[in-house]
Structure formats: C-alpha cells, structure tokens
Amino acid sequence: MEPSVLYNVPHEIPWKVYIPLYFYFTGLSAGSFILSSLYTVFGIKKYKPLAFPAAIISFVLLLIAPVCLIVDLQQPFRFWHTLVPSFFNPKAALSYGTWLLTAYPVANIIYIWFIFVKDERMMRIMGTITVPLAVSVHAYTGFAFSLVRGRAWWHTALMPGYFLTSAILSGVALLVVVAFIINIFSKKKLDEDIFSDLYNMMIAIIILDLFWVLSFWFTLLLSNTDGLASIITAIHDPLYMWGELIFGMLVPLFLLILPVTRRSKVWVTLSAILVIVGVFLMRYSLVFIGFEIPLS
Amino acid sequence: MEKKVKKWGMVIDQRKCVGCHTCTVACKSENNVPLGYWRSWVKGIQKGKYPDVKNFFLRRLCNHCDTPPCVEVCPVEATVRRVDGVVTIYYGKCIGCGMCIAACPYDARFFNPVRHTADKCTFCTHRIDAGLLPACVTSCIGRAITFGDLNDPKSEVSRVIAANSTVVLKPALRTHPKVYYIAADRDIMGRIKISEKYPEAIEEYHDTIPSKLSDYWDK
Amino acid sequence: MKKLTRRDFIKTSVILGGSAYLGGCHLFEAKGDVPLYIMGAAASDPVETTVGIESIYSVCQMCEGNCGLRARVREGTVIKLDGNPYHPNSMEPHIPYSTDLKEAIQYSGSLCVKGQAGIQTLYDPYRIKAPLKRVGPRGSGKWQTITWEEAIEEIVQGGDLFNEGKVEGLRGIRDIKTLIDKKRPELGVKANQFVFLSGKLDLGSRSFISRFMNSYGSINGETDDTSIRQSSYRTGFQLSLNDDYDSLKPDFLNSRFLIFFGSSPLESSVPVQTVVRKMMKAKVGAGGGSESLQQKGYGKEFKDRYGVLKWVVVDPRLSNSASMADQWVPIKPCTDAALALGMMRWMMDNNAYDSGFLQNTTKRAATIDEEKNWTNATYLVRLDNMELLRTRDAGLNEQGDKYVVWNDGEPRVFDSIDHGQLEVKVRINNIPCKSVFLLLKERVCEKDIKGYAKICGVEPSVIEKLAEEFTSYGKRAVADFYGGAVQHSNGTYTARTIIALNFLIGNIDAKGGLIAGGGSWDFNGAEKTLADLKNIPDSMKLSGIRIDRAGHRYEDTTEFKNRGYPSKRPWFPFASCWGNFQEVIPSIADGYPYPVKALFLYRANPSYSAPAMRDTVKDTLKDTKNVPLIVAIDSEITETNTFADYILPDTTYLERWDICKVSPVITNQTIGIRRPVIGNFDPKTGAYKPVIPTTMLMEDILIRLTKKMGLPGFGDHGFGFGLPLNTAWDFYKRAISNLVRSNADTVLSRLGENQRIEYALLRGGRFESYDKAYKEGHTGRVYGGLCQIYNEKLQKTNDSMTGKPFDGLPRYEPILDAAGKDIKDSSYPLQLISYRFTFDSRMRTAANRWLLEVMPENSILINPIDASAIGVKTGDRVKIESPNSKGIIGNIAVREGIRPGVVGIPYGFGRWGIGANPVNIDGKSIGSDSTRGAGIPLTPLLRVDPILKNVCLQDKIGANASFNDTRVRVVKV
Numbered sequence A: 001m002e003p004s005v006l007y008n009v010p011h012e013i014p015w016k017v018y019i020p021l022y023f024y025f026t027g028l029s030a031g032s033f034i035l036s037s038l039y040t041v042f043g044i045k046k047y048k049p050l051a052f053p054a055a056i057i058s059f060v061l062l063l064i065a066p067v068c069l070i071v072d073l074q075q076p077f078r079f080w081h082t083l084v085p086s087f088f089n090p091k092a093a094l095s096y097g098t099w100l101l102t103a104y105p106v107a108n109i110i111y112i113w114f115i116f117v118k119d120e121r122m123m124r125i126m127g128t129i130t131v132p133l134a135v136s137v138h139a140y141t142g143f144a145f146s147l148v149r150g151r152a153w154w155h156t157a158l159m160p161g162y163f164l165t166s167a168i169l170s171g172v173a174l175l176v177v178v179a180f181i182i183n184i185f186s187k188k189k190l191d192e193d194i195f196s197d198l199y200n201m202m203i204a205i206i207i208l209d210l211f212w213v214l215s216f217w218f219t220l221l222l223s224n225t226d227g228l229a230s231i232i233t234a235i236h237d238p239l240y241m242w243g244e245l246i247f248g249m250l251v252p253l254f255l256l257i258l259p260v261t262r263r264s265k266v267w268v269t270l271s272a273i274l275v276i277v278g279v280f281l282m283r284y285s286l287v288f289i290g291f292e293i294p295l296s
Numbered sequence B: 001m002e003k004k005v006k007k008w009g010m011v012i013d014q015r016k017c018v019g020c021h022t023c024t025v026a027c028k029s030e031n032n033v034p035l036g037y038w039r040s041w042v043k044g045i046q047k048g049k050y051p052d053v054k055n056f057f058l059r060r061l062c063n064h065c066d067t068p069p070c071v072e073v074c075p076v077e078a079t080v081r082r083v084d085g086v087v088t089i090y091y092g093k094c095i096g097c098g099m100c101i102a103a104c105p106y107d108a109r110f111f112n113p114v115r116h117t118a119d120k121c122t123f124c125t126h127r128i129d130a131g132l133l134p135a136c137v138t139s140c141i142g143r144a145i146t147f148g149d150l151n152d153p154k155s156e157v158s159r160v161i162a163a164n165s166t167v168v169l170k171p172a173l174r175t176h177p178k179v180y181y182i183a184a185d186r187d188i189m190g191r192i193k194i195s196e197k198y199p200e201a202i203e204e205y206h207d208t209i210p211s212k213l214s215d216y217w218d219k
Numbered sequence C: 001m002k003k004l005t006r007r008d009f010i011k012t013s014v015i016l017g018g019s020a021y022l023g024g025c026h027l028f029e030a031k032g033d034v035p036l037y038i039m040g041a042a043a044s045d046p047v048e049t050t051v052g053i054e055s056i057y058s059v060c061q062m063c064e065g066n067c068g069l070r071a072r073v074r075e076g077t078v079i080k081l082d083g084n085p086y087h088p089n090s091m092e093p094h095i096p097y098s099t100d101l102k103e104a105i106q107y108s109g110s111l112c113v114k115g116q117a118g119i120q121t122l123y124d125p126y127r128i129k130a131p132l133k134r135v136g137p138r139g140s141g142k143w144q145t146i147t148w149e150e151a152i153e154e155i156v157q158g159g160d161l162f163n164e165g166k167v168e169g170l171r172g173i174r175d176i177k178t179l180i181d182k183k184r185p186e187l188g189v190k191a192n193q194f195v196f197l198s199g200k201l202d203l204g205s206r207s208f209i210s211r212f213m214n215s216y217g218s219i220n221g222e223t224d225d226t227s228i229r230q231s232s233y234r235t236g237f238q239l240s241l242n243d244d245y246d247s248l249k250p251d252f253l254n255s256r257f258l259i260f261f262g263s264s265p266l267e268s269s270v271p272v273q274t275v276v277r278k279m280m281k282a283k284v285g286a287g288g289g290s291e292s293l294q295q296k297g298y299g300k301e302f303k304d305r306y307g308v309l310k311w312v313v314v315d316p317r318l319s320n321s322a323s324m325a326d327q328w329v330p331i332k333p334c335t336d337a338a339l340a341l342g343m344m345r346w347m348m349d350n351n352a353y354d355s356g357f358l359q360n361t362t363k364r365a366a367t368i369d370e371e372k373n374w375t376n377a378t379y380l381v382r383l384d385n386m387e388l389l390r391t392r393d394a395g396l397n398e399q400g401d402k403y404v405v406w407n408d409g410e411p412r413v414f415d416s417i418d419h420g421q422l423e424v425k426v427r428i429n430n431i432p433c434k435s436v437f438l439l440l441k442e443r444v445c446e447k448d449i450k451g452y453a454k455i456c457g458v459e460p461s462v463i464e465k466l467a468e469e470f471t472s473y474g475k476r477a478v479a480d481f482y483g484g485a486v487q488h489s490n491g492t493y494t495a496r497t498i499i500a501l502n503f504l505i506g507n508i509d510a511k512g513g514l515i516a517g518g519g520s521w522d523f524n525g526a527e528k529t530l531a532d533l534k535n536i537p538d539s540m541k542l543s544g545i546r547i548d549r550a551g552h553r554y555e556d557t558t559e560f561k562n563r564g565y566p567s568k569r570p571w572f573p574f575a576s577c578w579g580n581f582q583e584v585i586p587s588i589a590d591g592y593p594y595p596v597k598a599l600f601l602y603r604a605n606p607s608y609s610a611p612a613m614r615d616t617v618k619d620t621l622k623d624t625k626n627v628p629l630i631v632a633i634d635s636e637i638t639e640t641n642t643f644a645d646y647i648l649p650d651t652t653y654l655e656r657w658d659i660c661k662v663s664p665v666i667t668n669q670t671i672g673i674r675r676p677v678i679g680n681f682d683p684k685t686g687a688y689k690p691v692i693p694t695t696m697l698m699e700d701i702l703i704r705l706t707k708k709m710g711l712p713g714f715g716d717h718g719f720g721f722g723l724p725l726n727t728a729w730d731f732y733k734r735a736i737s738n739l740v741r742s743n744a745d746t747v748l749s750r751l752g753e754n755q756r757i758e759y760a761l762l763r764g765g766r767f768e769s770y771d772k773a774y775k776e777g778h779t780g781r782v783y784g785g786l787c788q789i790y791n792e793k794l795q796k797t798n799d800s801m802t803g804k805p806f807d808g809l810p811r812y813e814p815i816l817d818a819a820g821k822d823i824k825d826s827s828y829p830l831q832l833i834s835y836r837f838t839f840d841s842r843m844r845t846a847a848n849r850w851l852l853e854v855m856p857e858n859s860i861l862i863n864p865i866d867a868s869a870i871g872v873k874t875g876d877r878v879k880i881e882s883p884n885s886k887g888i889i890g891n892i893a894v895r896e897g898i899r900p901g902v903v904g905i906p907y908g909f910g911r912w913g914i915g916a917n918p919v920n921i922d923g924k925s926i927g928s929d930s931t932r933g934a935g936i937p938l939t940p941l942l943r944v945d946p947i948l949k950n951v952c953l954q955d956k957i958g959a960n961a962s963f964n965d966t967r968v969r970v971v972k973v
Ligand SMILES: Nc1nc2c(c(=O)[nH]1)N[C@H]1C(S)=C(S)[C@@H](COP(=O)(O)OP(=O)(O)OC[C@H]3O[C@@H](n4cnc5c(=O)[nH]c(N)nc54)[C@H](O)[C@@H]3O)O[C@H]1N2
Pocket: C063, C064, C229, C230, C261, C262, C263, C264, C265, C267, C268, C269, C270, C272, C314, C315, C316, C317, C319, C331, C332, C333, C334, C335, C336, C482, C483, C484, C485, C833, C834, C835, C836, C837, C838, C839, C840, C841, C842, C904, C964
C-alpha cells in the first residue's frame, strides 16, 4: 500500500511570472546583441543593416529586464544592496549577475552611440567588450539555476548552455520578425540572403536546442528519483510539452524546413513568433516545474 | 583557558514524537510567524494495509546546514552562517529576491508577508543567545527534541548522537545538516508526492521503488 | 514606516475593540475574514530574561488538564505561554518548590499545542465585549448592548423586559418556602426552578457556584458538562471503589504493560502533555526538553533509561496512540466489555488471576500481604434476593450486618478471617448462596472466547494473547479506558467490566498499577481550622429533586406511587456528583419533573456539544413559555446562548482565578492556582478589571446578583461579621489561604500567612517535592479500600424506565434505547464514531486560528473497502446521513487506519455560532468569519433516543451521553 500523506506544509513558490520574464528578456537581449555584433565585431557585411536595430532592441530589452527583477523583489527599494561591494557574495551567481546587469547596459549604450556616429573602430572595440558581457549576463542566470543542488530539474551542467542557445534562438527569431517589419515599412528592402541566413540559423539553433532537450531528458531519466520526478512533472505540464517543445520548436522547425512554408515570409515569421513564445515558455516551465516537485 | 566556540545542533527522536504539532504552534507564538506560514512543521504519513497500519511523523525545520545552499546563493549576504553554526538572516539586509528559498533543498524557507523578507527557523537565536533553549525544544511534549552544543562532547545532544544511530535529511546533497533524526521513517524522509498537481502519478509513487515511474521507463 | 509587531496588533485591536464599544458602535473589530491581529509580526519577542518582561504563573484551561503555565507579559500584553517548571504537569521532574524565582526562569516547562495556542483564545476578536440583551424574539440574532447596572437590575427584578409581558426575575423566583407542588413534596421549593447549567468547572469556581446556589436555595447547580462524556467513567469507578474515588490512572512511569480501551492517551488524555511525556520516557527513555538543563538534584532520575513500557490500544480507529503502540486492536464500536469479558474468560480458564489479592477479606488481611486493598470476591451473595449475605441471616453467632465468606467448609464473618474461598456455592441457613467470584466466573463463562470474539470483531487468538500478556507482568499492568469505551448506552457496565479486569490482577494502588495519584490539599474548608467556602452558616439546607433527576430514586417519588413504571423520563440515581448534562434542556421541554423559570448557562453549550441536541435546544429555548428567563455567562455568542435573553461577557481563563487540581496521572500532591495574568488587579480592594474592561469575572457577576438580591453569605459580611465577600478575590484569597495552611510542613511553614499566599501565587500553586511521590512502593495517596467486583446497591436498584434491576456484575450489553430495546437502524450500514486530535480543543478549536490552521476542516475518515463500495476517493464531497439527519455535506478521507464498517469524524468543527455567522448588535450587522464554520458538525448527526425523542441515547446508570452509537450512510454528491 502506498503511503498517504496526513499532513505536510508545502511552501509557497517565492517567484511570480516576472522572474521567467526577466530571464527571457536578458536572453532576448543577449541574442539580439550577438546578432548585432555579427557585423560590428565579426565584420560580416551583409548583416550591417541589422546591427543598429538589433543593438537598439537589445538595449531596450535590457531596460525592461531589471525592472522585472526588481518588481519581483519583496524589498524593491533595497535593490542597491546588491551593488554594495562589501555585501558581495563570491559564491552567489546573483551577486555577479547584478554587477553584470549594471555593466552590460552601460557598455551597450556606448556601443550604440558608436554605431550611431558610425565610428567603426570604436564600434568594434566596444562590441568586443560587450559581447562577453551580453553572453554572461544571460549565462549567469543559467548558472543561478544549475547551482541549485536541491532541485534536479535545474541542477545540471547543461543549464547555461541550454540557456544561451535558446537565448540566441529567441534573438534570431526576434530579428526575423523585426526584419519582416522593416521590410514592410522601409523603402529599402532587405537582402533576401539575410532572410535565408536567418532561417538557416534558426533551423540550426533549434536543432541544437533539441539536442540540449534530448540530453536533458536522458540525464534526468537515468538519474535519481528526483530526476525522474522532474521528467514526469514536465511530461504532464502542457506549457512545457505543447508550448515549449511542440509549438516552440518542432512546429517552427517543420515550417522552416517544409519548402512551401519556407518560401513564404509570413509563415516563417509566424514560426519565428512561435519560437519567441516557445522560448518564453521554456523559461517559464524551467522555473516553475523546478518548484513543482516537492522537496519534502 | 580559551573558550571553545559552540556549534549548535539538534536531535529529534522520532520514537518519542507523537505528531502533536506543539512545536509548530510554540514556534509560531515565539517568533510571530504569520498565519499560513511555518518555520517548523510536522509532516505525517500513514502506511500499510488494514490492520497493519502505522502513522509516521517527521518534525521539520531548517537544518542549519554546515554548507548551506541558501547562504551560497544570497546575493547580498543577508543569509549567513554564524560561527556557532546557526544559519540566520539579517532581515534588514535581505532584498527579498527569493533565491535562498529556491535553493534550500529542504523547503525550510518562505517569504514572510509581514516582514517582506525571507524567513525561516533561526534556532531561536534570540533565546539561545540569552542562554535559553529554543521554544520548540522546551515545549515538545514527548521530549523528543534535544538541543545543545555539538562541540561539547559532554552536552546532552552530543551524548544522544553518540549513543544512537542518527540520520540527516538528504545527506547526498553535501549540506551537512545539524538537525539529526533518530529512527526517522524511510518513506517520510523522502518525497511522497511527485507533485501537487498530478494526483494520478502521485499515488503510485514510492521513494525507492518507483513503480509507476519505472513503468514509464519499462514500457 | 513604523514596524508593527503582532503584539502591537493585538494590543491595538483590543484597545480599539474596547473603545469602539464605549463609542457605542462596534463590538467586534474583525472586519473581514481575517482579523488584523494575527497578521504576524516583524520581530522576535523578548525572552523571559529580558528586562521589563514579567513572568506570571497560572494554570492552563485549554482542556481539563490544568497544567501549570507561565505567561510572558510585556506592558500588559501576553506574548508567550510556557509551562510552569514548578508544576508536575509541565516538567518531569518538576523543580523543587523552594527554587528561587530567578533560577526558575532558566527552565521552561511545556504546554501542549492547545495550551501554546491559548493566546489566540484570549485575543479572539469575536469575544463578547459588553452585556447583551436580545432585541426581538429569542434566537433572532439581534442584540442591544446594555450596561452592567441595567443587566443586573433587570435579571434580578424582572418586569416587562422584552415588551412580551411580565418576566419573573431571580428575586421573584427565589421562593424558599412554598413547594413547587404540594402533592409532590419531594420536588422541593420553588427556588429549585432556577437552574444553573455549567460547562467545565475547576474546584474553586465549582465551590463558588455551590455557595451561590446554596445561598439562593436551589438544588439545580453544578450540572457540569463534563458529565456528558466522563460520567459513566466516573460512576464506573465510584461503583467499583467508593464515592470519593472517581478516577484512577495508570502509574505510567512504572508500568510495564498498558491496554487502552477507547482512549488515545497520546492525543486526548487529560493532561495530554504529561501523559505523552511519561509514556515516551517509559517507552524510550529520559532526556530532551528543558529537563536536560536540570541535571542537579535529580541526577539519577535523569540518567535512568526506561524503555520498558509496552502498550496496546483498543480502538476502531488508528489513533496516534494506536500507531505507536505495540499492538492496535481495531474493535467494533460499543463492544469493549465483550473484549474485556473474553480476556477474563481466558484468565478464568487458565487461573491467571491474583487469587491471593482476591481472597483478602479486609484491610487487615491486605496489610499482611503488603496490599492496600481487598475485594468482595469471596463475599457470599444470596441468590434469592441478590443481596450480600449478612451475618444476621447466616445464622452465625454474631448478629449484625457484616458480610459472610466461606472458609474451610464453614461460613465465617468476613472480618474474623483473612481469606475466604473464591469459588463457593452453598446453602446457608437454607439460603442459596454463591461467592461473588463464582458469580463473576459464571457470568464470564456464559460465552466462550469465540463467542466474545464474534461480538467485538476481534480474533479469538488476539483476545487470548492479550489476556496472556496482560497477566504476565504481575501488578505492573493496567487496563485503562476513557471516552471511547464508555460513551455508549452501556457505558457504566463497560467501565465496571474493565475495572474488574484490573481487580483480577490486583494492581490497584500498586507501583506500576492503577493509582489514585498524588492528591491535593484542602482549600474548601473541610478541615476545622480553615474558612468554609462552600457552605453558608445558618442557611437553609437544599432539598428537592434536581431537574436532571441525578442522584434520586424514582421509587421515592409520589409519581412512582401513582403510576409505577415506566417513569416519564429516566431517573439517574447513580449520577449524583456529575449530574446529567444532556437531560437538562429536554427535561425543561417536558416540564419534567417540574417546569423551570430561569436558566443560567455558564460556558455551557449543549446545542453544539450534546449529541442530537440542536433541534431540542432550539425548540425548547425559543419558546419563552418553557423558560421565561435565560441568562448566559460566556465569552462568545455560541449556538446555545444565541437563544438567551441576556449574555453577560465573561473573561477567559487567562483573566481569572481558580483552584485547579490535577489528574491522578500526577503522583505528587499538587494544586495549581489560576490567576489573571493580565488586566488590572488592585490588591487593596481586590477589584479586577480584565483586558476588555467591560467584561467581568463570573464570580463578580454572581456577587453583584446576590448583593442586589440581598442573599446570605455574600457582601460586606459574607464570611461572617467584618469578613467581606465583595469580589472574586475575597473568595480566592480565602481559598489560597486555606490551601497553604492545610498540612503546611514544607517551606511554607516558615512563612507568615500573607507571605505564604504570595509564595504560592508566585509559583502558580502548591507542589510536593518530586521525590516524595512513592512511599513504601505505593504512591503517596492510595485508595486503600474495598474493590467491589459485585455492587449490591446497583443490583438492588431498578431502572426507572423498565422497572428491572440493574446488574451488579461486569456485563456486556448491546446499544439500547431508553426502554431497553435494541437499536438496529440496519438501513444505515456504517457506524459513526468521533475522536479528537491533540491540536483539537473541542469548542475552542474553531475560535483559535493557530489550532484551526493545523487542520482547517475535518473530514470523514473511511476505510478503502467502504470507500470503494460507495465509489469515493480522498477529497471527494459526500453526504453523510443518519436516522436523525437528512444529510450533512463534507469531505472524505480514505485511509487504511480505520476498521471497515466504521466511519470517524473528529469533533470540534462545523460551528454555526461563535462568529461563524453574522449577528446584529445595536442595529448593525457584525462581520463574521466563515473559517470558523468549516467542516462537519458532528453532534446533529447523532442518534435521538426513539422513546424520549428529544434527547440522545444515554447510559441510565452513569448518565453518559452516547456519542458513538449512531449508524450512518455515506453517499456521493
Ligand atoms: N487534544 C485534546 N485532548 C482532550 C480534549 C480535547 O478537546 N482535545 N478534551 C478533553 C475531554 S473534555 C475529554 S472528555 C477527553 C476525552 O478523551 P478520550 O475519551 O480519549 O477522547 P476521544 O478522542 O474522543 O475518544 C478516544 C478514542 O475512542 C475511540 N472510540 C470511539 N468509539 C469507540 C468504541 O466503541 N470503542 C473503543 N474501544 N474506542 C472507541 C475513538 O476512535 C478515539 O480514538 O479528552 C480530553 N483531552
């Protein structure tokens, strides 16, 4: 006979939707910034038209992201505590995160300024400085999760990589949407090449993402009961299964590969939107499935 | 002679725990824990088939881990481990980010809705610093809880640990809890439910023999 | 922003509540579902040793356990309750009485979960805060606030109080000369038509109410609602020992083997915390808690590891006690006597009884064997009239009425010889006789073990093993029992049968056996040197028949002479000391044996607490013709006092005086003093203002009434010329003074009178030193008397409803109605039982957020077999129906821990009074808190007696109400 619970106290989940939103926005920001850097840092000419809009997007998102974080604090007016050097906790990902979160927008705005004034050299230098910041500002959130050893769903070395990949994916997808909009409104149409490059990038990154998911599944299925419990919870979670996996990855992938839909910008943009939503749902289920598995 | 630093610890003898919840309420009263929140609680399960049935209890609180994950993640060092081993919170410093709540593997923390900070059992620091015993210890009606200095081999708590086989919760997590249990039931130490949301999966679930889980895998 | 602590919340809310009343608007400050004060707080509280913290010792009353408490008080607010380390209920060993108060602070005794939660009872926002007078018809839920002067005046003088015509006041009703009915003089005088119905009383308040009723001249005082559950237990003891001993308990620390019939010592014993502590110590070993600090003085005791106690729990439900037991015996409800008889059968078959103990005929004989008691096992009973054979009838040389035993082939006067023969069947003087033991044996052998097993649903092999084990620890085994075993129509028989089990192993007063505990000191003034509290010099003696007919024989009445059997309602000649709580309102409804003119309800709530009484209370009390004046003294507007004409706001236990004895579980002589831990007390005048200044101590209310009426024994010369009784303190000071004077051989003897009183007050009572508990292998206080296996008086008394004699021997009987007929209800397949959790404080649970929070709602406990037959699973909503009730909706909890065929519901939930529903005060609707009404109300489901129709099933000997004899049906909704 299975044990039945007479009483227990499941504690409340400390976070609200702002936290996945925050992860999501930093991810989007990092993703777009990397795209912007394709021209400015890596010198790939054809992406030049995207450099500025991508940088702007990444900056704007960065303004929203910390707001989400602060809104979720129980003591929002004490946010400055995180920046007091003597309070710095070298073991805490969040300690680094808040510094990164401060440094990155500063670097970003300078970088945007140089794009704006078209100072190619400074643009490159600032870009080179900012790319690792952008990567780490998002990767640290992955670390923040992977370092929580009590929650199997989070506690995996795959987490930062998975996070970054999906961040870039969302960045690319966002650019697809932006490019689509630019194409509609601006007189100067974008190079078709850019589009097909972005499409291919999306395909590649979705496949990489799926690879992470697969690795995730295998490790958890063959890990301890906590891992199994996580997988079962995830399977039962429609947001994860339908949202993230099916509509967030498989369907867009299918749409991107299928020649008919691939040729239509509308379909592709639609799949990019699906990807964007899917990545958010990934953040969401990542956070909350982690909490759903009771610890006692 | 130099006075040795203390290291506070607790032993809970589940053979003497009757699941009465006195510790739960004593803690609430002593520490002004708001309604709907608990620093200390008693988990209870029922196992077996009629008429061979038994209830099991597990008194829960913060473990005052020696390597506390909650301390590791706090971005402002509001949660700290004192030299005497007590893991405590500087409420004035805490920004309420919830990272420690997420990181505690024992679900021992919560947001205090009045204070708007993280909160949890403090081993009643205000009492032990005044030379008194924690509220749950003095009020336990089964005298199941022993509290004292682990660094002092003559203290009652050290002697009880020496004389009995004890276990801690989730030792594999390398948290080194300072709350020890005598005769805690295997099932109650683990998780009974996979999740609050999916009762079908829950009923079949067992900590070490995950029947339904292995079904998922076997099929 | 200034941080508010919860204590501040409490304080402000109470002050607001008080001043709001003075402003004439709200009585309750609770606005929504969650009152303000329980919002939690930002800071930890100061500790005992912090400067400015007062530690005040008093006595808990969240149950009847009377544990010593220590209140931590800061600026007039209670911030924490702990146990009193001087008090043996709260710490083991308790610290010596001579311990300095400063030193004592480092030790904290314990209080159980209910005791810990007491602050919530004190600061309950739904407490009544001013005298209320009804507006509109009774039960309309509309009230107006009045002043104390108006309340006292109107209650005493009467008049046209409600524009419904003239109502007689207490003064008018007090006619101590005229008989109620000239044709039935035994009913007594008209003053008896004033009935005082009370809930839990401690010794002091019980004496005070006695004094009040003695002074008023009515015999209808002191009906205590404890009777509802415990009276058959107590009557069982009284009929097996004597009237002074109504409860013996196991010597937990020294026992080796205990059987608990229908009680859950780890959840609902009185006091639960003490019993748990002792049992855990005896089972596992010492250590833990504040005791660990206390290694000096009782060093050896501390080191002792016990670890020897085994126990068995007989209960249809797997209680925590059963779960922690060595064995759980899931019995069929209401059949405990059959199980006990089955065990006796094995004992008889195997001669496994203490024949030496049973054969002793007198105290002298017992003393030779180093026993304290002897039995009537060898006494001869004449079979022609079932009386014990007396010397005068036996034709012995010696005349008189001494008992006769048989020895060496001849009859002997019982006190001329030490031992008698156990099994005797003789004819003496041509009278056929048998010894009590033989009668018992024949009774026991009416069925074999299989037969008993069939009745109680327990395997024969289990019964045999139980008996074998029970008899293999010498005197260090006890068969203990409580509510679950006796709250049936057969309660007293069951009690007597289980007590007889103990007699058979001779464990009474033995170390590790069934003991009388440490006892207390006299405070009432029975000793000559002390002031008499209860009785008033020169006042008339009370006479007449109580409305509940407790302590009276039907055969002595005019009614019997006129119409014989059956009586209209049952009479309860054996229920003298506890009364019969559940009979009072139905008897009022029937005007039987006489109509009642005024009813006082002091913390008594039969509508909710008595089985099947909701409708009777409503129908009876709603009609002013049944009782023209109803006054309630209570702290809440309860289910019953919602029908009162006046509700007078009483204080809580943390704001009152009392003298509190403890259960025999405590082996030291002990008495606790309850005192207000907050409020304003003026030691000069003795006046006390509680936390809510417009509430008043019950004693002060009654004093004001007596003074208005000019009753004897109260007022400026209440205790004699120049000795006033103007305040509760005047009374309790005397009580405490008596208490510290009687047998003052301890530290007290060195002190003057006032110093002694202060000494006791500062320590929360008077306590014997721990090491004095046992003397020569026995507890300090022993029963030391005759153990009555056969009760002649019981056998010679007739049941007023059937005209048949009761049975003087241990006996099993099925569930019967008032006319002695079986209750079948076979269309209801399940039997309903009730129980309590440790964190369930009966009526107080729903009004206490900390307790309610542990379990916000009760559910119906059912075995998976029954659940699958109905097709329900845990959490489903179901309807539970009984012959009494068309159905109550509730949650179901499917668990293996209950016997199939039985469903259980914990008591204390589903309230419809105390703020669960809104009421209207001074024209304004007062908010309500629906969480107080959550869950299933249990008592309205319970079986009404099919003959009497307005009362539950009950035990006609002990007067216990039946809680566990109702059959129900559970249907899916
Ligand atoms: N925690 C707590 N303790 C209390 C109180 C409280 O409110 N809360 N109240 C105090 C008071 S006033 C009283 S009277 C006592 C009552 O103390 P108990 O009589 O011990 O109280 P219950 O728990 O109601 O009943 C005991 C057990 O009897 C079982 N039972 C029911 N029917 C039968 C039966 O036919 N046969 C047998 N063998 N068992 C049966 C029930 O399942 C239950 O486990 O508790 C006192 N102690």
